[in-house]
Structure formats: structure tokens, C-alpha cells
Amino acid sequence: MAAPVKILALGSANGSIKELFAKIKAIDNKHGKFDLALCVGDFFGKPKESGAVEDTEAAGEDEILLMLDEKLDAPIECYIMQGENPLPDVVIHKFSKTGGELCKNVFLMSKSGLVTTASGLRIACLGGAFEPSIYSTSEVAPGFASPFFSEQTVEKLLSNSLTKSTSASSLDLNYKSLASIQSSSSSSQFVDIFVTNVWPARITDFSSTPLPSLPSSRIGAPPLDDICRHLRPRYHFAAGAPSEGREQQPVFWEREPFSWDESGNGNGRLSRFISLGSFSATAPVGGKKQRWFYAFSIAPETNSVAVQRPNNASKNPFMEVRHRKRPFQEIQSSQGENYIFGDVKQPVKRSRIETGDGKPPPGYKCRRCDSTEHFISHCPERQKPPEGYVCRICNTPGHLVRDCPSSSQNAVGDTGGRKPKAGYVCRACGNEGGHYLDDCPVVTQRGGGGGKRGPPKEIGPDECWFCLSNPNLAKHLIVSIGEECYVTLPKGQIIPTQSAVSSNTLKRFPPIVPGGGHVLIVPITHYPTYNTIPTDLAPPIVEETEKYKLALRSFYAKHACHPIFFEISRLSARGAKGVHAHIQCVPLPQSIKSEEVEEAFLSEGRAQGIDFEGDAESALGINARAGGYFKVDLPDGKKMLHLMKPGVPFGIQFGRQVLTSILGFPSRVDWKACTLSEEEDKADAEAFKKGFGAFVSWT
Template sequence: MSSPVKVLTVGSAVGSIKELFAKIKAIDAKHGKFDFTICVGDFFGAPKDATQDYTEDHELIQLLEGRLEAPMECYVMQGEHPLPPPVIEKFAKTGGVLSQNVFLLHKSGVLSTAQGIRIACLGGVYDSNLYTASETAHGFTSPYFTSQNVEKLLANTMTSSKPQERNYTSLASIASATTPSQLVDILITNAWPAGIAHLSSAPLPAPELSAIGVEPVGEVVRKTKPRYHFAAGGGHPPRFWEREPFLWEDENGRVSRFVSLGAFGGEQPSGKKQRWFYAFSIAPLSPTSDPPPKPANATQNPFLHRAPKRALAMDSGDDYRWGNQQQPGKRSRTDGPSDKPPPGYKCKICESADHFISECPDREKPHEGYICRVCNEPGHFVRDCPVKNAVGDTGGKKPREGYVCRACGSELHFIQDCPVANQTGGRQGGGRRAPPKPIAPDECWFCLSNPNLAKQLIVSIGTECYVTLPKGQIIPTHQGANHPNAPPVPGGGHVLIVPITHYPTYLSIPPDLADPILDETEKYKSALRALYAKHNAVAVCFEVGRISAKGGHAHVQVVPVPNKLRNAVEDAFREEGRALGVEWEEDADEALRACAGGRGSYFRVDLPDGRKMVHLIRERGPFSIQFGRQVLVSILGMADRFDWRACTQPEEEDREDAQAFKAAFLSFDPSLV
């Protein structure tokens, strides 16, 4: 076992940064030397109102400008508030280095410290209504985490990165950054995990804390099995509580400890101030490390021995209104959605006691031809639309298809809910908005320097571009792989060609830099056409070249289509385009020249016979970024594969597809010539 690492963990500073640093320095002088400090919870406190500015003498600005020094290496996280815009801007520029010795962990971040300690972080708070409704992972401008944040965190546990070591330039460097285990040494979250107090005899400082845990954090604990788990959201104000340790017998007797810290700054509970710091030593583990000694006060594992769910019905006596019956019309917490109604309930439509009103067979149905104006689907009224109350990526109402936020170019929120439009300092003199903040590498799904990139899907890296399988590709490879129109290309064959350098579109690449990128892209297209031909298929290539305020990352999607359907491709694009108002330019090359230099947005298709189709996307006009996929699934008769999220697979199956494609592409790969 390696030498122990001495760690200091502190609770929420809530903006009292200078005072906290002074306390850390004093603790280090008395009990150190510590190797680093982990700052759990709200380090910065709530951000200022959009009408207020951060002055030069504000502690946050002093920190970001290097005028407020940390006494040692400190890792900070997002707590229960959105992060202040100046912090987000600094994070975007540096990838997390806020100042010397102060590092901001990603909302779904995992890193290895210089001492070899793996730290995982899940920032933000939990809201059951937003957790599954949101279609994207929330960033620092939102106080919430979503299911996508949790998925990203668990995916990131399969990589190994250190601060300043996030540049991947080859498959070898990407492979070296992967790890076969999701286990982490330290997990920090704002929320408690569900069931953490189960099987514990350690008294809680407040009875309401027994019910504050959330299941998604519990799932992270079950997957990562942290040796130490620190949380900051133990009530309002936060209270200190340390649970007895528990073991994971299937991991060589691995020991986990959970500690919820009180806050250093902000509002304090009445009475004695809660303990806000925790010091401990931890040594990096290796596969040959001896099993740790079992702590004398260890309990059964609360995540393996789950607490039974409590029924809502009262059993301590008759209710004064309903006797010993449950109130009609209300379901118990343990009831499922198809349970029978409780005694006394009657459906308001047919007065039956056998079903709820939402399940009534006599409920009015729309007449034939009726289309819901919310989701544009038949079969239900607007009142019953399943996506009527869908939530956008920033917590507001989700826009209808085709809406584009004018501030940042997103299709996932209205402009009034846009963090770019509403960011501090977002308006300049005269009431004009400042330019929206561009996408940073840690936010871009295609930048190789992004630690969240799905590296297991990359199949080739050239000098200027790389090729990757997409998440949720159109061609089924495991479930549904026997579809009659699925080309037999190993691994599916639906790939993306992506320039390594970040440009929003291919036509926005500066002319003096464009030639080698364009040449290599065409070489990859030719190689893919040759591979597909070997499997009786042709290539359809398309690019959504949209210039947005935030700036995307250029890429071309290439999809194999069986030879028998090659003549249907052009007609399908024209027919689908006609229905959606997509008009095609008569001279495709002239249309592309008009967009050169980033002067306009476009949609380009390379047909199997080599001809091009181009649609010029109007500024602020409706255009679905899924149009290309929509046409391809129509051609292939795979309407059920329109939504890529419904086509995602377990990581193990993604790896199998990538390996199968790489093996088949090996003799065609231009990067190996």
C-alpha cells in the first residue's frame, strides 16, 4: 500500500472564502501537513441578481484574479445554487483552474489527484420533477442535477484524469485514460443517498433527516462504492452527522464511511455550531492491497439490505373521517399505477369502482384526423398530451419542435429561460445583449479534450479528424439486428467524422486551415464508401452546418443504406423536406460558397451517386437538427429508431460495436496508410 494521503474536508463556505482560507491555514498549522482540501457544498453562495455586478473587492473576484490565495490545493464543487457567472466563465477558459491551488470540479466530474486518490463529484440538488423530465445534463447555470448528469458521472468513473492532463491526441492516449473499475476513493455530493440512515444506530441530529436521501445518489454509491462519502445537504441549515462504517464483501471487504458536514458560513442552526470540518488519512489502493481491517463499529451495508417502504395508510387507529379506510381517491405510496382504486372511489365518467378516471374505457377519444398541437401526434387531446408539461434543459417549459433560442441557439429552452440571455452582465450599454458565451471544451460533446467524451466509441484518429460511432446509432446491432433493411456492416456502420479542432461548421473553418481538414474528411468518406460496398451498401452523408450563438462542433454523419434502397434516398429527402418546409437550392455548390467563412447556416446531403443537396437554413428559422436522421429512418423503415436516446445501449455493447467496426475498417482506414 502507498503512503497515506492526509485530507481536510470542509463544509459550505457560502461565500466566506477569505475567512475559510484563514481557518484552513490555522488547522493545517496545528494538525497538518495536509495534502489537499475538499470543499463540499456551496463554496460561493447564491449568485448575485442579474442587475448587480461583482465589484473588484468582492472575495470571488479577488480569488479569480489571483489576489486571494488558498493556503493549499483546494477542490471545490457546485452546491445547491447556480454558480456565479464569473466562475462559469473562468471554468470555461481554464477547464477548472479558478486560481492557483483552487480547482472547480465538474458537475459530473471524476479526477485522480497527484497522490493517486480518485474523487467523484455530483454537484447540484435533486428535484423529482426535473430529474427524468430533462433531456440533457444540466450545467452550472442550473441548481439541479438530472439523470443525464448521473449517467455522465458513472461514465466518467471509467476514465482516469488528473488536473491539466486532459488532451487526447491518439487512440493510445485515450486507452491509457480508461480504467476497468468504477470504484472511487472519495465521493462528494450535496444530496444524501436514500437509505443511508438504515441499519444505523448513530442518532440523527434532527428527525427529518431520516427522509431526505434521494435514490439517484444511492445508485451512485452502489456503483462507485466510495471509501469516504461527504455530503453538505444535511438539512437547512446543514447539520453534522457521521454514520458508522459499512462493508462491501464483494470488493475484498472494502469499507465505506459517510459524513455529512455542517456549513462553515451562512445561516447556522440554533445552539452549538455544527462541526464543519473533517480530517482523515487515506492511502491509494492497488489490486494487490490487503483487505482493510473490519472496523469494530461496522454495520450491515444499508445499500445491500434495503429498508422496507412504509405504507401511507395509518394503522395506529381509525381516522376520524374515514374510520379504518383509506380516503377515497388517494393511492398509498406503495401502490403502483395500475392498482385498483381504494374503497369508496368512483370514476367520474362511468361511476365504476374498478378503475381510475385516467384508465376509463369510456373516456372521450379524439376524432379521426385530430392532431395534438403540442406534440403533433394523433390519438390524444392536448389535455392528455404526455409531453405537454415537458421541462427544458434550464428548468422552464420545453419549446415546441423548431423553436430556436435567439441568445444561444438551443432548441431546449425559451429565450426567457436562457442562462446566456440572463447571465450577469448580459446586457451592455444601450440595452444590447453581450455576445453569448461560446461552448467550452468541457461542454462540447465532440472535443477530444473533454473528459466526458465517450472515448470507447472512437474507431479512428487521423491527423485532422477522428471517426466515432455515435451514441444511439440508427443501425441496430444487438436488439433488432435482424431488421431486413439493416446493412450487415460490422458494428452497424453509422459513424461521425469530426474535425479535431473545434469549428462550428466545416464552412466556417478559416481558408488557410481548411484544406487539410477537408481533404482528410473526403478520404474518410471514400474509405467508408469502400467498406460499405463490401457489404452491399452505399453511403449517405449529411451535415447540419448551423452557425449558432454558442457555436457547435462541426461533424458529418455517414450512414450505410442497402443497395436496394439507394435510389430512394433523393426522393425521400425531397418528400420529407416538402412536408417540413425544407427547400433545396438549385445550385448546391453556389449555395455552399454563399455560406463560406461562416456567413450562413446550411444542411448538406451527399447522395450515393456523388451529387449534393443543400438547404440554406434561415436565421432564427425553424429547422430540426434531427431532420437527417428523420429521413434515414424513413428510408430504412426504422421509425422506432428516430429518437437516438431510445437507441442507446449498455457501454459493453457499445464497446463490442466499436471493436467490430474497427476490425472491419482496418484495411480501409486512411489514417493507417
């Protein structure tokens, strides 16, 4: 069994950095030696108000600047996180430059980070506060400059937790090993330690440990319940107060441990939850100073070690099955005992039809024809349209709208199966021109089709074609993995290879780039588009994207080709949460000049009503974040930009349509008609990866 790691967990410092370091040193000297410290909650505290007056000496001794300038020494390795407040700009700037190391022994974990220590411990972090309206509706994932986390923050954390890497060279490991990505479907998401600023919503369920204060009936953040089910941390530390009010002081509360072993044999995985008080708190909570530190030892987990269930263990609050809600019909027919009033018969709703032959009761008269033999719903007169009636759908007499063969209420979906206009793209599955959203099989399978219903469910990361957390992702097509992005061959690439190559296509354009060469550059984190990446998190992603572009240019040049890059940036009214940002890159023979490509886009654009801006760079800077755009990087470096207009359709296959026309492969517009077998896909990926590897030495 691996040697245990001794850890000191600490509550919010709130800017008292010098004093906290002194306390850590004192505790370490008395009870150590500790291997590392985990500082949960707010380390830097609230941002200073602009215009605040401070004396020169105090301003010169600012503890944050002293720490960043290596003038405040942390006695042991300290891992810190974001708490209730935005991080100071100087800290964000330092983080973007170093990837997390703020100074010697002080490391800032990402808002949705994963750290694997040298000893093998996996530490997950979710920073920030929970605000339901921001979490569920924000189109841009909040970065360190925001005090909140969002759905995208959570998605990145769950994606990061899939890695098998044990390297501690990066705080946010993401996916540094291509081999680990390709085998990630069998890897575990479990972590040893989880640090958050807020509590899970169900953490107090089945606990008999008294809470120190409970000013609100709502406790914690519901999204954390699902995260805990995925990560199953052995220790979970939080610093936030257990209420809706963000101004309340954090409290100390240690919950009874609980097991993830459903069989109850005592050998299952155990979790412990500890909330820590604030280190810098001045006012006591509940009449006493809240405990703000917690020392413990934990050994890296091995499969051979059985965990015994403690005597004080409770039911698991995240796995207890909730009783299903009884249908009204079942309650209505129940003759059982009422839990309040005893044995009381449930009233039965009287049927409209009292007689056994289906006829109306005595005295009933049809309001349409005055007959007493049928209800109005079965009246023959009701089935006939009034004199002079013309169907509004097909403009012909003789039938009502509900009976119109063109309407076909029995057809699929709310739109009766009618075909959309050219250019319409289904938001659920991405199909162009095939059906409306209401008729989409994806929506129908989720219970969304037909009749009155709520808004369609957006595609989540577990269904997203490009999210690494999707177990159905075609990982065998991935050819390179970096810190922030990965490169993959698409399914059904434009360039024909192997069995897709006929003698005619070989003469026209042989696949001179190994594996075909059509690839996608994809950010690892799920962002709908490049222009929705938070400004404080965008620089490393954009920088690595440009590095991949440069590497592809060099690789293609070796094979007498040059690349064309194109990107579609488009958000729906709901933020297009099912879309994942990516840039497509296609190699063209150097015999096809950049001017020819530009003219092809302009010509096809005029035919489809797609115009391009005169000054792409200026237009992109002014308008890109305000709406959608289609962007092309030509082989000579010139950029083309089309700004999408509200209500005007734009075909998502426009870029592919132009390029297949240039290359003489018009039949390859639809990627679904160009797919190969998995064996051939793997062969293409291996061929491309073998040649491309020498050009991406930084990965």
C-alpha cells in the first residue's frame, strides 16, 4: 500500500495571506510535517473598491502583490481555489502566464480543475458560487473574473476527471496523453479529494449531525449532487455557508461518512464531507468561533484495499432512490388506508356516460342537431363542414381543417411532417432541410414530439459529437492532443481515401497528404463557439489553436499542399448548448491558387445570398461577439467573413459545398455519404498521426 499523505485543509483566508502562512507554519511545526495544504473558499477576499484611499505604506505592503513577487513565503505547498468573489486581475494575469503557479509553493487550481499529485492523489476543484439563473441561462461560461460557475464549468470538470494521467506538471491536466484519451471510456472518474465553495443540495439528507445554523430552507447547489455521483470523492471540503445568502459566514460541519457500496457488504468506497469555517472570521457564528482547519492523512487508492464501513455511517444521500409519484388513476382507484384520516374511500370522478350502451343519460340533447341518441362529439352534423366552408390549408371545400390530407394530424411532429424551406437547420440534430425541430427524431426520442410540450431539450456534453466526456465519441479519429485543444479527423472527410477512392478521383486529386488530411481543431472544453470563450480564459485556447494552424501549414507544405480553414460561429436563442466550437482545415494542392478559392466562395455566396465583408478583421472585431459569422482563412493568409443576419438562414454545409466543388467531388457534400469503416478510419488516423507528429513537438 502506498504511503499516506498528510494534508492540512484550511478555510477562507479572505486576504489575510501573511497571517495564514504564519498559522500554517505554526501548525506544521507542532503537528507536522504536512505534505501540502488545501485552502478552500476565498483566499484573496472581496475585490477592493475603486477609489479606496489607502496610505502609501499600506499600499506598498499589499499582501497579494508581495506574494506574487515572491516576498511572502508559503511554508509548505498550498493549493488554493476561487471562492465567493472574482479573482484580482493581477492573479488572473499571473495564472494565464504560468498555468497556475502564482509563486513558490502556491498553486491556483482552475475553476474546474484536476490535480494529480506526485504521490498519485487526484484532487478535483469546482470554484465559484452558485446562482441558478446564471448557471442555467448564461451563454458564456464565467471565468475567474466572475464569482459564479456555470453548466460549462461543470462539463469541463467532468471531462477533466476522465484522465488517467498521474503527472503533476500541470494543475489542469485536461488530456495530455492521446493514449489515455483513446482508452478513457474504461477509466474511472473517481477522485480522492473534492474541494468546492458551495455545498451539494442533498448533503444533509439522512444525517443526524446537527447543523450549527440553518437560516434558509434551501441548502446548497443541486448541480453538485450529480458531480458527487460521478466523482465519488473520499473527502469533500467546502467553505460556503449552507444557505441562499452569500453574505453569511461559513460554518464548520462534519457529516457522517457514507458508502457507495449498494450491496452493503462493508467493502465499498466511503465519502466524508467537511465544511470549514473562515480563517479570517471576526464575528462568531452561533456564539462561538467556527473551526477553520482540518488535518488528515490519506493514501492513494489501490484496488486491493477493502474499506470497512464505520459504525456511524449513514445512508448515501446521493444514491437513495426516491419513491415514484403515484399516478392519479392509481390513487383514484386505491381503497387503502388514508395515512391521516384512516380508512376513507377515495372519491371517484363520475363518468360522463352513465348508461351501459354508450348513449347519453336521460335529458341530454345534442347542441348541434337536438338528438338525444348521441353526444355532440359523435354528431354526424359535426363531421361535415358548414356551407361555403373552405379549408385554410389546401383551399378546397368538402372537409374541415382537422381532416385535411395536407395537414395530416397523424403525421410525425407538430408540423405534420411538412418539409422546411431551403437553408433551415434543425437545432437538435444538425440536419439541413430534412425536417423541422418538432419532427426531429432526437426530440421525439426524448418525449418532445407531438402536441403541446415544453421547449426542446438541448443536446448535452454526453451527446455532443466533440466532447471528450461523451463515451460514444470516435476517439480512434483523434490524431493530436494539446493543453487546450485536440485535432481529429472528421467522420466522412472531404478528401476521399482508401475504398472511397475511384480511378477517376485518383486522377483528379490523389490523397497526397497521409490519411487524407481533412481535420478539425477542437477546444477540449465545451464552448458553443470560439467567441463565447470568457476573455480571461480565451488566450491559451486561441494561442494553441494558432499553433496547430501553423503546424498544419508546415505539414501540408511538405506534401505540396496548403490549407484552408473555415469556422461557423452561430448561437441559437437558447445559446446552442449542443454545439461545440471547432475549426475545419482542408488541404488543397498548391496548384489551386488562393485567388481561385476566394472567387469560388464569392460566386457561391452570391448564388445563395451570402455576402462577405470588405474588411474582415475590422468587421470581426466589432460584430463577432454580437452575432454569428462564417469565417474563412485562405491559403495566402487573407480572411473572408460573412456576418449572419437574424432571421436569414445560413446553410451549415456552405464551406464544404464550396470546397467539394473546387476539388471536383460534388457528391461528397454530405459527410454521411462519405463515411468509412472503423478499420479504414483507424488506418487514416494512424497515417496522419505518423506524419504530423514531428510538427507538434509541444504536445
